[in-house]
Structures are given as C-alpha cells and as structure tokens.
Amino acid sequence: MENENIILIGFMGVGKGTVARAIVRNSDYFAVDTDDLIESLENKKIKKIFEQNGEPYFRALEKKCALWCEKNIKGSIISTGGGFYKQENIKKIGKVIYLQSTFEKILEGINNSPNAKKKLKKRPLLNNLDEAKKIYDQRVKEYESVADIIINVEEWDENIAAKKILDVLSS
Ligand code: S3P
Numbered sequence: 001m002e003n004e005n006i007i008l009i010g011f012m013g014v015g016k017g018t019v020a021r022a023i024v025r026n027s028d029y030f031a032v033d034t035d036d037l038i039e040s041l042e043n044k045k046i047k048k049i050f051e052q053n054g055e056p057y058f059r060a061l062e063k064k065c066a067l068w069c070e071k072n073i074k075g076s077i078i079s080t081g082g083g084f085y086k087q088e089n090i091k092k093i094g095k096v097i098y099l100q101s102t103f104e105k106i107l108e109g110i111n112n113s114p115n116a117k118k119k120l121k122k123r124p125l126l127n128n129l130d131e132a133k134k135i136y137d138q139r140v141k142e143y144e145s146v147a148d149i150i151i152n153v154e155e156w157d158e159n160i161a162a163k164k165i166l167d168v169l170s171s
Contacts, residue, residue, distance in 0.1 A: 007080060
C-alpha cells in the first residue's frame with residue numbers, strides 16, 4: 001500500500017534510527033522517530049524525562065505519540081523507542097518490521113561506535129547491563145510476535161538492511 005507506514009521496532013541500540021536514515025537515502029520515504037517526537041513535545045531529552053518524571057510518564061507520552069502517529073503519519077518510516085512495540089494500536093500505524101539481533105551483538109555495535117559513551121548515557125535502561133539483559137530476554141519473543149517482518153541485522157551494514165527492507169516491501 002503506497003501510503004502505508006513502515007515501523008521499525010527492536011531493542012535499544014539495534015540501529016532503528018540508522019536503518020531508517022539509510023532507507024530514506026535509498027528511497028522517496030521520509031522518516032520520523034518516536035523518541036524525537038516525544039523529546040520535542042516535552043522540550044527535554046528522554047534521559048531527563050525518565051529522571052524528572054519517571055518511566056510511567058514516558059510510557060504515557062509514547063501512547064499519546066502512537067495515537068498521533070496513527071492519525072497523522074502516512075507513507076513514512078517511523079523508528080521507535082525500544083518499548084514502543086507494546087502500543088496497542090501499533091499494527092494500525094503501519095507495517096511492523098523487527099530489527100533482530102542478539103544482546104551481545106547489540107552491545108558490541110554500541111561499544112564499537114565512535115560515540116559509544118553518549119549512546120549508553122542517553123539510554124536510562126542501558127545503565128545497568130544485567131537489568132538490560134533481563135529486559136531483552138523478556139521482550140525478544142514479544143518483538144517477534146508483533147512483527148509483520150523480521151530482519152536479522154546481526155552482521156549488519158545499515159545499507160544492506162535498508163535494501164533488504166525495501167526489497168521485501170516491493171515484493
Ligand atoms: C526504551 C528505549 C529507548 C527510549 C527509552 C526507553 C526502551 O529508545 O525510548 O529510553 O524501553 O527500550 P531506543 O530504543 O532508541 O534506545
């Protein structure tokens with residue numbers, strides 16, 4: 001469907017935003033990111049929202065954002081925060097693509113990136129890696145069951161992932 005959105009879901013740091021930008025470079029799509037929308041709405045970084053208002057407040061904003069996306073976004077790629085997949089209306093927003101990788105590979109990718117420290121610091125739920133692994137283990141099956149399409153990005157290059165996604169969508 002021409003106007004259908006693509007929603008990228010997956011664990012923190014798997015590369016949802018990076019893959020979204022690669023899709024934009026290789027297609028006519030435009031991209032938005034749910035965390036960016038929430039940050040601009042609140043005029044605050046996600047980290048600050050967690051610190052000052054708590055996680056439940058952030059989740060309520062995600063819900064608001066999901067309802068807004070359903071009503072207002074068309075023909076776009078929506079990269080999401082790692083917990084956004086829980087939104088009840090997610091399937092109504094568009095086609096859900098799960099970027100799949102192991103916890104170890106995700107951490108390796110973050111640690112090998114030039115701004116690794118920043119990437120870890122801005123994600124409150126990655127502060128404690130034992131806790132983060134527990135969240136990963138809890139979510140893995142849920143990500144799979146929500147997804148319309150699963151793309152494994154373990155050995156990834158964002159351009160290959162983007163191409164795979166565009167190929168699958170056009171087939
Ligand atoms: C979260 C993931 C983060 C951000 C928030 C909560 C999660 O986004 O939405 O810190 O619950 O997994 P990224 O997946 O972009 O790190």
